[in-house]
Amino acid sequence: MFVITWILRFLQQIIAQPALLIGLIAMVGLLVEKKSSTDVIKGSLKTVLGIILIGSGAGIVIAGLTPLNDLLTKTFNITGVIPVNEVMFAQAIAKYGSEMAAIMALAMCANLLLARITKFKFIYLTGHELMWISTLMAIILNIANLPAWEVIVGGGLLTGLYMAIAPSLIYGSVCKVTGSKEIAVGHTGTVYYWFAIAIAKLTGNKEKSCEDVNVPKNLNFLRDLSVSLTLAMWAVYLVVILLAIIFKPTVMAEVFGTDNSFILGLMDSVTFAAGIYIIQAGVRMMIGELVPAFKGISDRFIPNSVPAVDIPVLYPYQPNSVLIGFLVATIGSIVGFGITLLLVHTSWALPIMIPTLFNAFFYGATFGALCNKEGGVRGVVFGSFFGGIVTIILPALLMSVGHIVINNTTFGGGDSAVIGVFFGLLSKALSGQGLFITILVLFLLPILFGRVRNRVPAKSEQAVQGAK
Amino acid sequence: MSGLGSSFLMEMNVKKVLAKLGLNDVEVEHSTISDVMPGSTDLIVCSADIAEECASAGGVIPLVNLLSGDELEQKLRKYLEERQK
Secondary structure (H helix, E strand, O other): HHHHHHHHHHHHEEEEEHHHHHHHHHHHHOOOOOOHHHHHHHHHHHHHHHHHHHHHHHHHHHHHHHHHHHHHHHOOOEEEOOOOHHHHHHHHHHHHHHHHHHHHHHHHHHHHHHHHHOOOOOEEOOHHHHHHHHHHHHHHHHHHHOOOHHHHHHHHHHEEEEHHHHHHOOHHHHHHHHHHHHHOOOOOOOOHHHHHHHHHHHHHHOOOOOHHOOOOHHHHHHHHHHHHHHHHHHHHHHHHHHHHHHHHOHHHHEEEEEEEEEEEHHHHHHHHHHHHHHHHHHHHOOOOOHHHHHHHHHHHHOOOEEEEHHHHHHHOOOOOHHHHHHHHHHHHHHHHHHHHHHEEEEEOOEEEEEOOOHHHHHHHHHHHHHHHHHHHHHHHEEEEEEEHHHHHHHHHHHOOOOOOOOOOOOOHHHHHHHHHHHHHHHHHHHHHHHHHHHHHHHHHEEEEEOOOOOOOOOOOOHHHHHHH | OOOOOOOHHHHHHHHHHHHOOOOOOOOOOOHHHHOOOOOOEEEEEHHHHHHHHHHOOEEEEEEEEOHHHHHHHHHHHHHHHHHOO
16 A cells, blocks of 8 residues: 555656656657667656756746846836747746647647648648647646646647648748748748738839848848847847936836946846757757657658748748848837837737847748748838738737736747637637537548648648638 | 757758768767857758858858758768868
C-alpha cells in the first residue's frame, strides 16, 4: 500500500512540472523512433533544458519591461502591451505547458491526416509557430471552460486544421516569389500577408520593382535581432522618459531612483533583448527533436505534400524589397500605436500596443518580399504601411475581444488574433459542448468537401474562404 | 532570422548532403545572426541576402533557394574542393 501511494505521489509531482512531463513525452517519442540510448537521453534532457531556458528568459524580458510600464502607468495612467509571441508563450507555458504539448502532438497527426486525404497538401514544418498556435488553443478552450480532454482533442484538431489550410491563403504569391510550387509558407502572420498582398494588388504597379531601387545595404545589420531589438526598445524608452520628464517629473525618481534614467533605460532595453535571445535559444532546444521526426513521417507517407516553412525562405529572392518592407512596416506600426493612443478615451478604446519593432521586423520583411511581385515599389510601400498598422490593431483586438492576455503580453500573429477573436465571439453564443461540437464539425468540413486525391493544392476561392 | 524555422530545415539538408558525401564527423547546428562571430565555426551555410553579415566567421556558402538540396550539394562540393587545394 505504501509503495503504491508513493508511486502515485511521485507521478503526481511529475505531472505538476510541465517541463518534466514534456521531457517525458519527448522521451517516449524518441523511444518509438528507436533512437540510440545516448540520443534518447540527450533529446529528452534538452527538451527539459529548453523549457527551463524559456521560463528564465520570460523573467528577464519582464524585468526589462517593468520600468517602462511603471513610467506609463504613473505618468499617463495607461498600460502598454507587448504583442510578442515569444514572451506570451514563455509565460503561458508554466500553466498550459502539458496541454500545449498534447495539443501539438495531436495537431501534427491531424495535419498529416488532412494532407493525406484532402486537397490541402501542406505540412506545417515551422515548429515554433506551431507552438504558439497550440498554446493559443489551450488558452482559448480553457477560458471556455472545457474539460481537459476536450481542450486537448478540440485544440489538436483545430490546430491541425489550421496547419493544413492557412498556408493556402498566400500560396499563390509565395510561388511567384520562389518561382516554384514546391514550397509554401507556414507562419502565424498569414492573415497579415494576405491583407498586405491584397493592398499591393489594389495600389501597385508591377513595372517598377523594388529590386531596382537603391537601398543602403548597411541597414542589413538590423537583421541581427539582438541589435535591432535593443535599439528599438531604447528608442521607446527614450521617448517615454522624455514625455514623463515633461508631464510629471516626479515620476522619474519613483521609477529610477537617483540614477540616470537614460542609462537605466538602455540597460533595460538590453535586458529585454537578452531575454528574447534566451527564450529563442530555449525554443530551439525544445523543438530540436520534433521537427525532424515530423518531416520524416510526412516524407514517407505523404510524398506529394508541400512543406510549409518559415518566412526567411522568401528573403534571398527579394533582398531589397525585404529592407523596404521592414522600414515602411515600422512606420506603419508606429502609426498603429498612435491610433491606439488616440482612441484611449473614446468608446472605441483599444489596449495600447508598444511598438517593439519585433513584429514590424518579421512581418514587414515578408510584406516586402511578397508585395514586390504583386505590385512593385508602390505595392510594397502601401502594402507594408497598412500591413504595419494591422500588426498593431489585430493583437489589440485579440486582447480586448478575445481576452487572450497574460501580464500585459499577448500573441503578435494575425492568425492568432483572427482565431482568438472568432472564438471570443463564438463562446458568447455557444458554451461547453456546443463549442466542442462546432470544432468537430469545422474539422470535418475539408474532409467532406475537399477530398481530392493526388492533386497539387489549388488556390481556389474555397481555399481562401475556408482558411478564414 | 530568429534561428528557429528555416535554418533548422537547412541544417537537416546539410546533414543529408554531408552523409551523401561520406562526411560523418562534421558537427552541424542552426542558429541566428546574433551568434555569428569570428572563430565560432568553420563554415556558415546561409541565405544569400545575409551572406555579408555571416562572412566574419570564416567560410560562407550563400544559398538562394534555402531548401534546395541540389544547390547546396553543388556549392558544398565546390567549397570542399577549393579547401583541399
